[in-house]
Amino acid sequence: MDSSRRVDTTMFLGIDIGTGSSKAVLAAADGSIVDRASVTHDVELPHPGWAEFDAEAVWWQEIAVLSRELFSRNDAGSLKGVCVSGMGPCLVVTDDAFTPLRPAILYGVDTRATAEIAELTEEFGPGSIFETCGKDLSSQAVGPKLRWLANHEPEVFARATHWFGLNSYIVAKLTGEYIQDHHSASQCDPLYDVRRLDWHPEHVAAVAGHLATPRLAWSDEVVGTVTAAAADFTGIPAGTPVCAGTVDAWAEAFSAGVQQPGDLMLMYGSTMFLVHILSEPRSHPMLWACSGVTKDTLTLAAGMATSGSLISWLRQLFGDVPINQLLEEAAAVQPGAEGLLVLPYFAGERSPIQDPDARGTVTGLTLRHGRGHLLRAAYEGMAFGVRQILESVEGSGEPVRRLVAVGGGTNAPLWTQIISDITGRTQVVPHQTIGASYGDALMAAIGTGSVPADTVWAQPDHTVEPNPANVEIYDRLFDTYAGLYPAIRDQMHALAAVQRDYS
Incomplete structure (x- = not known):
């Protein structure tokens, strides 16, 4: 769009942080696209089987870069809600100030915790894990990566007080709230009971140890508002409602x-x-x-x-x-x-x-x-x-x-x-087919009560027949x-x- 144009309409900001790039979209309440922006980045591969990101220097910085670019062309005063998704499930451990203590460990592409998968499977039993979590432990699961941290970087694990996924880390930086969305939690096997839709207290205690347990929220639920400090850093107005968000594939499904x-x-x-x-x-x-x-x-x-x-x-x-x-x-x-x-x-x-x-x-x-x-x-x-x-x-x-x-x-x-x-x-x-960021914007619109809960923005373009x-x-x-x-x-x-x- 024309960089000199200023749009004065109700808007919702969706940001998705992916493996190769981050994308942001401003959408109106009817689903029309107001503006969009993107930035690329590279995954860190420090050892065979490892995949990491610097959560603060890359993810949090890119939230500010994308937000400031969009609000240089659009009226931030028209923003009614924000939602962030990202690759996942990831693991970020922080101190009380939400400062990461090591690079974030990525989802299933990071296979460092093979021994811990076997360790936890033996500890809790494969049948019990499948019944509780709805799946076997794999490189996709967060629990083995927490155990890996305790086994291989015990000094970092001992200093940590909070643990996050990608979107919940950004929520904490934006709002000061310590949450985990239900979907991301359900990929933190074996810590979440997918049938009870709640944390499994015994498994959390055995794997997360002394770490505080995040409050659970649904992805389209408003969990806090942008703080003055976060507003100063990102350009997103203070007091803007923030929804919990989720893993990118589920946000993309919602968008479609x-x-x-x-x-x-x-x-x-x-x-x-x-x-x-x-x-x-x-x-x-x-x-x-x-x-x-x-x-x-x-x-x-x-x-x-x-x-x-x-x-x-x-x-x-x-x-x-x-x-x-x-x-x-x-x-x-x-x-x-x-x-x-x-x-x-x-x-x-x-x-x-x-x-x-x-x-x-x-x-x-x-x-x-x-x-x-x-x-x-x-x-x-x-x-x-x-x-x-x-x-x-x-x-x-x-x-x-x-x-x-x-x-x-x-x-x-x-x-x-x-x-x-x-x-x-x-x-x-x-x-x-913008993707997860469009689903994030829709969740922000629903979560703030700006559109009905059953709103679908996606419209079919064509079908492919066998x-x-x-x-x-x-x-x-x-x-x-x-x-x-x-x-x-x-x-x-x-x-x-x-x-x-x-x-």
């Missing part, structure tokens, strides 16, 4: 109107992520049961380890050929990529197999195959993985009634078409695809062990 039981979001990004809204508590060993965004809601979720990141890697191998040219080449290849299959486990895999030692595999390669075949087979491999996940979702007992596709990958028609063809599902693509002509070839290849991983899992694990020797 995925709010009713049977709704499922399929997010096309650097990874594929799925969020399914439930009508009652359900679980599945290959999925993550979690609380939702709004009061008393529940979800099942799944996330693949690579998707868009795999396509970016292939582009680099191909010499950074323009993506449109590669997509044309892949589209010219017949469905099934002439018998080429890719297992997309190039960074291990979360869903549908939950195996960090799985490895990427190209099977059926011949001298006839070119880069168009490889690219198409990569898209098809991701789609076969999505099909496996959807089968697990429906195996939980909650049918998928509506599938909403979001994320930058929806701009690649070949990708979305392959997903529909392989899964047999119609996808609804919203007109507005092509019946491709059913036979994809059904045939799916059976082969599903059999590949169990057939070569031991060999994958052996190679993963060799690769660790090179770290």
Whole structure:
């Protein structure tokens, strides 16, 4: 928008802090976009298997950078509410002044706590953890990372008084309030009871020890107001209501109107992520049961380890050929990529197999195959993985009634078409696919009572229908695809062990 323009309207600020960038949006009460801003950043990778951020120097600083940019062009006096989401679940430990004592430990991409996962699983019992948390402990869980801190950095753990996720840390900096939203808490396994929607006191005491336990709040709930000190730093007016916020994928699902039981979001990004809204508590060993965004809601979720990141890697191998040219080449290849299959486990895999030692595999390669075949087979491999996940979702007992596709990958028609063809599902693509920051703005509007609680800003743009002509070839290849991983899992694990020797 014109930098000289000043907008005088009721506005809501949503900010999402992602792995590669932070994005902010100002939205009006009708969902129209007033303005937006973004800034990029890099993840710190200090050791193999570690992924960190400086929460104060990056996250908190970027809140100020984005807010000040937007309010240099818009009337801050028209702001009625703020909400922040971010990658997660993350772990930030601080002192009483909310000053971080070490870099933030990121979500499932940080795999340092493998030994602590085993330790806590033995301590509480795998069956008990699954019953309480709705999922097994994994690198996604916060509890093992807290235990890792106690085991490996005991002096830091002893000095810490508070622990946060990304959004709750920003809430504390903005308002002085110590909270955790229910959804983020439900990924702090084994500390939260997903059936009772509350902390599990014995597990909290055993894992978090002396740390104060944060107050729970729903993501669209106002938990405080911006303090004078935070206003001076960020430019957000003092007294502005602040909602709890949540993890980015759930904020994005909310932005896309995925709010009713049977709704499922399929997010096309650097990874594929799925969020399914439930009508009652359900679980599945290959999925993550979690609380939702709004009061008393529940979800099942799944996330693949690579998707868009795999396509970016292939582009680099191909010499950074323009993506449109590669997509044309892949589209010219017949469905099934002439018998080429890719297992997309190039960074291990979360869903549908939950195996960090799985490895990427190209099977059926011949001298006839070119880069168009490889690219198409990569898209098809991701789609076969999505099909496996959807089968697990429906195996939980909650049918998928509506599938909403979001994320930058929806701009690649070949990708979305392959997903529909392989899964047999119609996808609804919203007109507005800004992402989690748009969902944050909607939560701020709802939480402040400025719009009704059932407000949905997202409007459908188009649908992607499966092509019946491709059913036979994809059904045939799916059976082969599903059999590949169990057939070569031991060999994958052996190679993963060799690769660790090179770290």
